[in-house]
Amino acid sequence: MAQQTITLIGGGLVGALLAQQLARRGFAVEVFEKRPDPRQAGFLGGRSINLALAERGLQALRSAGLADDVLQRAVMMRGRMVHARDGSSGLQRYGVDDSEVIWSVSRGALNMLLLDAAEAAGVKFHFGQSLVGADFDAQRIRLADAAGTEREHPIGMLIGADGAGSAARAMMNAHTPLGERVESLGHGYKELEIPPSGELPGAVLQLSGGRDQFALEPHALHIWPRGGYMCIALPNTEGSFTVTLFLPAQGPAPSFATLPDADTAAAFFSTQFPGLLSLIPRFNEDFDSHPVGTLSTLYLDRWHLDGRALLVGDAAHAIVPFHGQGMNCGFEDTVVLANLLAVAPNDGAEVFAEFQRVRQPNANAIAAMALENYVEMRDSVADPHYLAKRELGALLALRVPQHYMARYRMVTFTHVPYAYALERGRAQDALLEQLLRDVTRVEDVDLDAAASLFQSSLPPLPPLRG
Numbered sequence: 248m249a250q251q252t253i254t255l256i257g258g259g260l261v262g263a264l265l266a267q268q269l270a271r272r273g274f275a276v277e278v279f280e281k282r283p284d285p286r287q288a289g290f291l292g293g294r295s296i297n298l299a300l301a302e303r304g305l306q307a308l309r310s311a312g313l314a315d316d317v318l319q320r321a322v323m324m325r326g327r328m329v330h331a332r333d334g335s336s337g338l339q340r341y342g343v344d345d346s347e348v349i350w351s352v353s354r355g356a357l358n359m360l361l362l363d364a365a366e367a368a369g370v371k372f373h374f375g376q377s378l379v380g381a382d383f384d385a386q387r388i389r390l391a392d393a394a395g396t397e398r399e400h401p402i403g404m405l406i407g408a409d410g411a412g413s414a415a416r417a418m419m420n421a422h423t424p425l426g427e428r429v430e431s432l433g434h435g436y437k438e439l440e441i442p443p444s445g446e447l448p449g450a451v452l453q454l455s456g457g458r459d460q461f462a463l464e465p466h467a468l469h470i471w472p473r474g475g476y477m478c479i480a481l482p483n484t485e486g487s488f489t490v491t492l493f494l495p496a497q498g499p500a501p502s503f504a505t506l507p508d509a510d511t512a513a514a515f516f517s518t519q520f521p522g523l524l525s526l527i528p529r530f531n532e533d534f535d536s537h538p539v540g541t542l543s544t545l546y547l548d549r550w551h552l553d554g555r556a557l558l559v560g561d562a563a564h565a566i567v568p569f570h571g572q573g574m575n576c577g578f579e580d581t582v583v584l585a586n587l588l589a590v591a592p593n594d595g596a597e598v599f600a601e602f603q604r605v606r607q608p609n610a611n612a613i614a615a616m617a618l619e620n621y622v623e624m625r626d627s628v629a630d631p632h633y634l635a636k637r638e639l640g641a642l643l644a645l646r647v648p649q650h651y652m653a654r655y656r657m658v659t660f661t662h663v664p665y666a667y668a669l670e671r672g673r674a675q676d677a678l679l680e681q682l683l684r685d686v687t688r689v690e691d692v693d694l695d696a697a698a699s700l701f702q703s704s705l706p707p708l709p710p711l712r713g
């Protein structure tokens with residue numbers, strides 16, 4: 248059993264799960280978290296923000312023994328429900344059956360569950376303690392409480408899991424430059440709420456609608472693509488949905504800059520998302536009180552200072568949210584790191600270097616795929632060429648499942664490295680483009696020839712899980 252203490256900064260999703268896994272492997276773990284303990288009131292009655300949990304995150308939770316507990320509090324999403332401008336909608340299933348689904352989980356509830364699990368494994372949490380200074384040579388950090396009172400604390404190994412705006416990263420970078428590059432997407436987001444349908448005006452009329460308390464199909468991820476921008480909605484267990492509007496921050500209408508107040512925004516919604524607006528009774532209050540979030544991708548040359556400090560999760564590789572993989576990727580990080588540390592607990596420098604070697608190409612790959620998925624989501628779900636490619640892909644997935652699998656499914660439902668999914672996706676895409684170069688309709692493609700082309704051009708897919 249290892250005896251040394253590992254100091255973690257940040258008790259968010261990744262920090263809490265990493266802490267639990269390290270404690271289960273015999274490490275003494277202490278966590279400093281800026282915010283107060285969410286289990287001591289605070290999240291209750293607050294905004295319910297949710298996230299999509301997919302196979303990679305679920306696999307990490309399985310290895311931590313927490314998957315069943317989490318799934319019990321999750322809402323199954325079988326596919327994307329695309330809402331067209333004309334008000335029509337259709338469900339595109341993610342997989343052939345319910346073995347390929349994703350899960351909507353409440354960020355607050357998940358964080359609390361992970362904090363409970365980490366504490367039960369022996370982790371010591373210090374809430375309301377913000378990292379404000381670090382001396383990596385003297386192995387000391389400085390912490391401030393909510394009142395601003397500072398104190399010093401000795402550290403051994405430091406792990407920064409303090410999110411996209413990481414203070415640990417800033418301090419490491421001040422000691423030895425990490426080669427940081429932040430690429431702003433230029434689009435922001437705003438969260439709005441659809442309450443359970445019983446709370447909507449005209450609820451009586453909907454009581455026999457067959458969806459119970461949900462104003463929309465509950466078992467789907469809803470998308471309102473509008474080309475250049477979009478809304479999405481994920482279901483909550485209580486019958487509500489959290490809607491997120493993604494829109495350019497600046498520039499000509501529509502952008503957040505051209506929606507300075509709730510009335511202007513409501514007028515915009517009434518033309519672009521009329522059906523959706525009627526489901527958001529507190530639109531004006533939500534719009535005025537919720538800030539516009541910013542979206543960027545973070546790239547670092549280095550994730551660690553030899554064996555003294557390491558960054559994980561968003562602190563190391565924040566990405567845009569359009570593949571729903573930021574948390575899933577951070578959860579994958581925790582398993583890789585905990586396993587490496589368990590094998591060589593006294594060799595921090597080697598372990599951190601190996602962690603970066605394994606994870607950085609994958610973090611870069613999901614960063615790229617997440618950016619691409621925004622364009623795909625908001626623009627090309629309606630593009631005929633894109634739809635033809637997807638249709639041909641679906642046929643090939645049935646005919647030559649060893650040789651073709653949609654990139655979305657590799658990312659969302661398998662454990663193949665993200666870098667592999669990106670590379671394989673490119674190779675498959677090139678073949679699909681070749682097949683659709685001279686024909687416009689999928690019916691005109693010779694499927695036997697297409698299947699042979701995939702079999703002869705690409706090696707069989709690797710094992711998808713494990």
Ligand code: FAD
Binds near residue numbers: 560570576
């Ligand atoms: P965080 O969750 O940000 O946690 C960091 C923690 O560190 C916080 O508790 C914070 O209080 C604490 N902290 C910060 N500074 C300090 C300090 N100085 N001292 C001490 N503590 C500190 N991912 C998915 O997988 N699926 C999705 O559907 C999804 N949807 C998203 C939608 C949006 C709009 C956004 C913005 C992101 C989404 N993500 C999604 C990404 C996901 O939110 C992140 O990848 C994930 O939260 C990263 O976890 P983390 O623990 O690294 O960071």
Ligand code: E1W
Binds near residue numbers: 468479659
């Ligand atoms: C998922 C915020 C968020 C979260 C997600 C997804 C999307 C669009 C967004 C990607 C997706 C689950 N996606 N869904 N359907 N097609 N692509 O799979 O998490 Cl915006």
